[in-house]
Amino acid sequence: MRADVVTIFPAYLEPLRLSLVGRAQERGTLEVRTHDLRAWTSDVHRTVDDAPYGGGPGMVMRPEPWDAALSEIAASDPARRPRVVVPTPAGRPFSQRHAEELAQEPWLVFCCGRYEGIDARVIETWADDEISIGDYVLAGGEVATLVILEAVARLLPGVLGNSASAADDSFSDGLLEAPAYTRPQVWRGVEVPAVLRSGDHAAVARWRRAQALRRTVARRPDLVAQAELSDADRAVLDA
Numbered sequence: 001m002r003a004d005v006v007t008i009f010p011a012y013l014e015p016l017r018l019s020l021v022g023r024a025q026e027r028g029t030l031e032v033r034t035h036d037l038r039a040w041t042s043d044v045h046r047t048v049d050d051a052p053y054g055g056g057p058g059m060v061m062r063p064e065p066w067d068a069a070l071s072e073i074a075a076s077d078p079a080r081r082p083r084v085v086v087p088t089p090a091g092r093p094f095s096q097r098h099a100e101e102l103a104q105e106p107w108l109v110f111c112c113g114r115y116e117g118i119d120a121r122v123i124e125t126w127a128d129d130e131i132s133i134g135d136y137v138l139a140g141g142e143v144a145t146l147v148i149l150e151a152v153a154r155l156l157p158g159v160l161g162n163s164a165s166a167a168d169d170s171f172s173d174g175l176l177e178a179p180a181y182t183r184p185q186v187w188r189g190v191e192v193p194a195v196l197r198s199g200d201h202a203a204v205a206r207w208r209r210a211q212a213l214r215r216t217v218a219r220r221p222d223l224v225a226q227a228e229l230s231d232a233d234r235a236v237l238d239a
């Protein structure tokens, strides 16, 4: 997968060189190219923003630099068309399903807005996805791009080690993850649940599913409504 990121703060994307996403790049599974939007400005002040029509607080990002940047990036591989992703508070809520969908794409381009956002005509012309990572307001799209790219990168072939699998993820079965434990067996007087030390893999799986169900009911009832529940699941919830 190739991922291009357009931003006025390229340094914000440096964390993509670390850890899981960094390793995916070293392996060649993912290629991240970061671009400074100001490279596509033509005035001495390298202006990327202007006052909003209709008044109101803040500034809006001008269309010309964005259109020049996206046109040049798209033209860099004429045989393909990238999927253009724009993080925005007004976007579709980002989810694991959405990450799985994006992970199938060979080429993503992320448009990191700042100020009060990007001129709507750029979004109408170029955006394939407008994504929000949550119901709170950030100062720009860079952090959202880091979140989305990490969620997508871990789904790419070979990125997660043998010991982990995206199929075991929270949300992969529609529920929250069960509690996890490691050594010591007793810590601050609290013992690891005996079933996890039993060696009975079927019993461990039943315990984890029950814990995930109870946790999801308590914290995310909206997810329970969407999940596919078995009769055994319903018995746990009715208990």
Ligand SMILES: N#Cc1c(-c2ccc3ccn(Cc4ccccn4)c3c2)n[nH]c1N
Residues within 6 Å of the ligand: 087, 088, 089, 091, 112, 113, 114, 115, 116, 117, 118, 131, 132, 133, 134, 135, 136, 137, 138, 139, 140, 141, 142, 144
């Ligand atoms: N994804 C996502 C986001 C964002 C986000 C993404 C991109 C931009 C570009 C500018 N701003 C600031 C801003 C403030 C006020 C109104 C509009 N925009 C962004 C915020 N905030 N919260 C999310 N879940």
